[in-house]
Amino acid sequence: MPAPIALVPLPRSAEWTAAAPFVVGADTVVVVGPTPAETALGELATELLSRVTGHRLRAVQDPGAGAAIRFRLVPGGRSEAYTLTVGADGVLVEAGDPDGLAHGLSTLRQVLAQTGTELPAGRIEDAPRFAWRGLSVDIARHFFGPAELRRVVELMADHKLNVLHLHLSDDQGWRIDLPSHPELAELSGASAVDGDPGGFLTGGDYRELVAFAAVRGIRVVPEVDVPGHVNAALHAVPELTPDGTAADVYTGIEVGFSKLAADLPATEPFLRDVFRDLAALTPGEYLHIGGDEVLTMEPAEYARLIDMAARAVRDTGKKVVGWQEIATTPLEPGTVVQFWDPREDVTPFVEAARAGAQLLMSPGSKAYLDMQYHEGFPLGLHWAGYVALRDSYDWEPTTLIEGLPADAVIGVEAAVWTETLRTMDDLTTMLLPRLAAVAEVAWTDGDRRDWDDFAGRVAAQAGDWRARGIVFHPAEPVEWPR
Numbered sequence: 001m002p003a004p005i006a007l008v009p010l011p012r013s014a015e016w017t018a019a020a021p022f023v024v025g026a027d028t029v030v031v032v033g034p035t036p037a038e039t040a041l042g043e044l045a046t047e048l049l050s051r052v053t054g055h056r057l058r059a060v061q062d063p064g065a066g067a068a069i070r071f072r073l074v075p076g077g078r079s080e081a082y083t084l085t086v087g088a089d090g091v092l093v094e095a096g097d098p099d100g101l102a103h104g105l106s107t108l109r110q111v112l113a114q115t116g117t118e119l120p121a122g123r124i125e126d127a128p129r130f131a132w133r134g135l136s137v138d139i140a141r142h143f144f145g146p147a148e149l150r151r152v153v154e155l156m157a158d159h160k161l162n163v164l165h166l167h168l169s170d171d172q173g174w175r176i177d178l179p180s181h182p183e184l185a186e187l188s189g190a191s192a193v194d195g196d197p198g199g200f201l202t203g204g205d206y207r208e209l210v211a212f213a214a215v216r217g218i219r220v221v222p223e224v225d226v227p228g229h230v231n232a233a234l235h236a237v238p239e240l241t242p243d244g245t246a247a248d249v250y251t252g253i254e255v256g257f258s259k260l261a262a263d264l265p266a267t268e269p270f271l272r273d274v275f276r277d278l279a280a281l282t283p284g285e286y287l288h289i290g291g292d293e294v295l296t297m298e299p300a301e302y303a304r305l306i307d308m309a310a311r312a313v314r315d316t317g318k319k320v321v322g323w324q325e326i327a328t329t330p331l332e333p334g335t336v337v338q339f340w341d342p343r344e345d346v347t348p349f350v351e352a353a354r355a356g357a358q359l360l361m362s363p364g365s366k367a368y369l370d371m372q373y374h375e376g377f378p379l380g381l382h383w384a385g386y387v388a389l390r391d392s393y394d395w396e397p398t399t400l401i402e403g404l405p406a407d408a409v410i411g412v413e414a415a416v417w418t419e420t421l422r423t424m425d426d427l428t429t430m431l432l433p434r435l436a437a438v439a440e441v442a443w444t445d446g447d448r449r450d451w452d453d454f455a456g457r458v459a460a461q462a463g464d465w466r467a468r469g470i471v472f473h474p475a476e477p478v479e480w481p482r
């Protein structure tokens with residue numbers, strides 16, 4: 001029996017046999033179907049598998065070809081599920097949708113990153129536990145541009161995550177150019193924490209990122225955070241302030257001081273414009289309205305503003321996501337409430353779920369990957385505690401909030417806030433290896449997860465990360481290969 005391959009996240013079932021492996025060679029072709037999604041997947045597969053094997057593979061549509069890695073859509077089955085079958089004469093990835101094929105490709109790539117060119121004979125049957133498996137990236141405190149975000153998307157795809165949540169606005173900067181309000185990016189795009197360089201995504205950058213992510217099975221959920229965390233908007237659009245004076249640029253890292261005002265005539269049109277523009281740029285189903293940490297507003301005004309933002313989103317045909325604070329206001333069924341601060345009373349989340357909301361689990365003490373790994377770690381914060389690798393792994397999303405109906409949990413999302421993170425190396429140091437842990441919580445059934453087993457499998461990814469120049473934190477107590 002060949003040595004087991006270390007896959008993260010762990011698949012539903014993987015059976016390797018002692019039969020001869022399939023060896024990728026210079027004449028191996030990638031076979032895909034004719035639809036645009038399959039053609040794009042074929043291009044991605046040749047790119048990724050060529051890079052990892054060192055052979056230049058070609059994609060063809062003629063299934064009569066010889067030694068081949070075949071991707072085939074088969075009707076039916078669960079969304080995102082796939083099977084991967086390897087025999088001496090070829091590889092077959094089958095799925096009911098292109099996202100499933102993309103996940104099968106990620107598995108293939110992960111195997112080859114460990115073996116070189118050999119795919120052990122066997123069969124994997126795999127499907128996700130949760131429908132929403134996300135990563136939220138704060139590009140407002142420090143800006144991370146298209147090239148950096150593509151690398152983040154690649155890391156997500158490696159671990160079969162499927163939602164890139166972009167935190168596009170905050171007190172310190174506004175990161176997306178919107179046609180209805182070009183002054184937002186123009187006047188508030190350049191600022192960032194500590195006076196560091198800012199930046200913003202053009203509409204074209206954003207659309208290209210959406211397409212880059214889509215081929216990899218990932219949807220983008222854009223967030224414009226209201227009614228707090230809005231200093232950058234108040235700087236660019238003075239009509240949003242009570243006295244009509246533009247707010248000063250803010251480069252500190254305090255929270256909770258800035259806010260929209262429900263009674264100002266400019267407020268509701270602003271919300272409608274912004275969410276209409278975001279909806280027009282975004283093919284995915286969801287827009288995120290923020291809603292967190294509005295520390296100096298009466299609950300009634302907060303509820304009015306959340307309702308305004310939520311209506312603005314729903315009127316575009318999209319569904320609403322908001323941080324956990326929105327659960328203190330009346331919500332339409334189907335709204336996604338993102339749990340983040342475990343210090344708060346959980347009663348409103350349970351009540352919101354009973355009234356039809358869905359809960360997205362991002363507990364700060366487990367899934368906030370900007371938390372320091374341990375005391376004295378040179379990057380990150382620790383308001384939610386220190387988050388060791390095992391903390392990110394050893395938790396159960398459906399029992400975290402007492403009294404929550406298990407079927408109210410739509411999924412799991414990691415988050416990385418960037419007050420202290422300036423560079424791509426900073427970002428990946430915080431993400432890896434903890435993102436792999438959260439991804440397994442989101443993908444793999446709870447009864448198949450085991451910390452010791454994970455610790456061994458995650459260590460086996462180090463060679464791949466190093467080969468790609470990705471900086472990670474060799475977190476304890478895992479024994480990382482040298």
Ligand code: ACM
Nearest residue numbers: 292293323340417
């Ligand atoms: C948050 O961390 N303020 C959502």
